[in-house]
Amino acid sequence: MTPRVFVDINSIVPMENVKDFEEMYVELENQLGLIAEREQRPLQKMVATLTAIRAVLQDLREKVLAAGFDGTAAEISFFKVTKPRFFSLQILETELYHLENCRKAVTLDELRSYYGDELKSIGRFFNQYAFQYEYYRMKADELDGLCFVRGAALQSMLVTDLPDNDPEFTTAWDYLFAKFRALEMLRDHILHLLEGLNGQGADLGFIRPGRKAVPLKWTGDTIHAVELGYSIWVSDQVNGGDAELADVMHWLSTTLDVDLSRYTRLFVEIKARKILSKTKFLDLMKDAVMRYMNQGDAYKPVRKAKRIP
Known part of the structure; x- marks a missing residue:
C-alpha cells in the first residue's frame, strides 16, 4: 500500500522554488493582461495568449x-498545486474562445439559454469525474502518492481517460485538477456574464427568489481595488487563508468588473507612497464606517443610480 503523504506546499517545498514559481505565475498573469489590452480580435488574442x-x-x-524534487512530498505538491495553476490558464483560454466563438444567440433569452447550457455542460463534466472532483474540492490527500507521482500505478477504477503524452512531466491527475480549476473559473465568468443581462439569470436560479439583482461595477480607483485585494489576501479572509494572491485578484476582478491585471505594478506604487498613507483606501473605509457608527447607524439615503458604461 502506498503510504499516505501529507502535503503543505509552504513548508515542504524549498522556499526558493515556491518563490520562483510564484514569480513566474505573476509575470505570466501580467503578460496575459498586456495581451488582452493590446489584442481585441478573439482568434489573435487566443493564439498570443496560448503562445505565452x-x-x-x-x-x-x-x-x-x-532540478528534480526534494522528496516525494515536493513532487506531489508540484503536480497537485503548482502545475495545475499554470496549465489551467491554457485550458481556460481555449474554453473562453470557444464560448464566444460558438455563441449564436441573438436575443437575451437565447443568450441566457446558451449560457445556461454551458453551465450544464460544466456540471456534467464535474459529475463525470465526481469522485476526483470531490477529492479536489475537499483537498483530500489519501491518494496523493498514487495520483501525483510520476509513474505511479493506479487501480483501474481510478484511471481517467485524459491526455498523458509526457510521462516525465505528467501524473495521473494533474491535468484533471487543472481542468477542474479552469472550469470553475469559466463557470464564474459565465455567471458574471449572466448577471450583466436583463433579468440577472433569475430564470436559472442564480439569485434569491423575489430579489431583482442590480448590476454592480467598481467605480472607484483601480489602485483602491488592488489595496483591497492585498488586504483580503494577507489577512487570510478567503478559504481559511488557503488562497493564492492571483486567485483573490481574479475573484475581485470578476466580481467587481474591474481590470486588475496589473495588480503587482500598482502595489509597487502603493508601497512607494511617501506623503499619502500606504493604506490610504483602508483608512478611508475605516473613517467612513466610524462616522456611520458614530451617527447612530444613521440612514444612508439611496443615491440616484448613474448609468454605468
Whole structure:
C-alpha cells in the first residue's frame, strides 16, 4: 500500500522554488493582461495568449527536470498545486474562445439559454469525474502518492481517460485538477456574464427568489481595488487563508468588473507612497464606517443610480 503523504506546499517545498514559481505565475498573469489590452480580435488574442502560456509551461518543465524534487512530498505538491495553476490558464483560454466563438444567440433569452447550457455542460463534466472532483474540492490527500507521482500505478477504477503524452512531466491527475480549476473559473465568468443581462439569470436560479439583482461595477480607483485585494489576501479572509494572491485578484476582478491585471505594478506604487498613507483606501473605509457608527447607524439615503458604461 502506498503510504499516505501529507502535503503543505509552504513548508515542504524549498522556499526558493515556491518563490520562483510564484514569480513566474505573476509575470505570466501580467503578460496575459498586456495581451488582452493590446489584442481585441478573439482568434489573435487566443493564439498570443496560448503562445505565452506554453512558453512558460516549457520553462517550468525544464526547471523541474533539471532540478528534480526534494522528496516525494515536493513532487506531489508540484503536480497537485503548482502545475495545475499554470496549465489551467491554457485550458481556460481555449474554453473562453470557444464560448464566444460558438455563441449564436441573438436575443437575451437565447443568450441566457446558451449560457445556461454551458453551465450544464460544466456540471456534467464535474459529475463525470465526481469522485476526483470531490477529492479536489475537499483537498483530500489519501491518494496523493498514487495520483501525483510520476509513474505511479493506479487501480483501474481510478484511471481517467485524459491526455498523458509526457510521462516525465505528467501524473495521473494533474491535468484533471487543472481542468477542474479552469472550469470553475469559466463557470464564474459565465455567471458574471449572466448577471450583466436583463433579468440577472433569475430564470436559472442564480439569485434569491423575489430579489431583482442590480448590476454592480467598481467605480472607484483601480489602485483602491488592488489595496483591497492585498488586504483580503494577507489577512487570510478567503478559504481559511488557503488562497493564492492571483486567485483573490481574479475573484475581485470578476466580481467587481474591474481590470486588475496589473495588480503587482500598482502595489509597487502603493508601497512607494511617501506623503499619502500606504493604506490610504483602508483608512478611508475605516473613517467612513466610524462616522456611520458614530451617527447612530444613521440612514444612508439611496443615491440616484448613474448609468454605468
